[in-house]
Amino acid sequence: MDASTLFLYIITVSVVMMTPGPSMLLALSNGASKGMRVASFGMAGAALSDLILIGAVGCGLGALLQASEQLFILVKWVGAAYLLYLAWVLWHAPTRALSEAYTPSAATGRSAFLRALLVGLSNPKGLLFFAAFLPQFIRPSEPVAQQYVLLAITSALVDCVMMSMYAFGGRLAMRRFSSQVMQWINRSCAGMLALLALGLTLYRRNPSH
Template sequence: MDVSTLLLYVVAVSAVMMTPGPSMLLALSNGASNGMRVASFGIAGAALSDLLLIGAVGCGLGALLQASEQLFSLVKWVGAVYLLYLAWVLWRAPTRMISEGYKPTVATGRAAFFRALIVGLSNPKGLLFFAAFLPQFIQPAESVAPQYVLLAIISASIDCIMMLAYALGGRLAMRRFSARVMQWINRSCAGMLVLLALGLSLYRRQQSQ
């Protein structure tokens, strides 16, 4: 794979991943409510989901999901319900300023890791996106597996950078704003997760073609 192809992939993936999807909203909320340590576990979980999704695409699961209406619907509704659950959790999460003696007790690193991992794996749009997007950068004349590995590492790395920026933004907001403002941020994230869940429930396979 030549350098120009890699650079084009980096630019394209960065443009897609910087948008505030479920993983980014979780990173923002974790950074604000639970600190950077917990947020880092969530980032690791989301990065692992990227690697697993791209590995699944390389093994043909993306094509299977595209072909099977039942499998697609199952993954879609599981993902939508889980996003609604996360929205409920964020809506009810308590918020306090660091200056008020805040201690991150809302979530553990392990919980944040598995929460982000499940969000990534239960979203069929991510798998279908990689299934439609990655093959355009694969050069058939070369060995395919190393190219998928390279693109997976690049994708996960870019996703980590973007989520770290969101988490740091949440942490900065926690330091600067009042508990009322932080509650508004949490509930805004919850509202956006609800909208993403509704969008996912209306998502059809034909939109990825």
């Protein structure tokens, strides 16, 4: 893969990933209410989901999801249910001002990691997106596996950069605002996650797939 193709992929995937999807909303909420350390665990989980999804596309699972209506519906509803659960958790999550003592625990970091990982893996739109998007940048005349590895690592890094921006923005907001405002931010993220869950239930594959 030449440098120009990789650069075009980076620009395109950056534009797609910067939109406020579930992973970005979780990064924003984690950065605002739990700090950058916990947010970094969530970023690692989301990045791992990118690597797994692209690996699955390389193994042909993306095509299987496109071909099987039953599997697609199952994954879609599981993903929507999990997003609704996360929305409920964020809505009821306690918040506190930055001045209050708060020590993030290892358990909190692990839960942030697992939440982000499950959000990525339970969303069929991610797998279908990579299945339709990545092959456009793959050159069959060159080693295919190496190209998938390169694009997977690139996607994970771009995702981490975008999530860092969201998490840092949430952290800056926490430094300026009270716990009441932070609760409003958490509940706004919860509302958007619920809307994304609704959108996922209404999502249909392209009939041409």
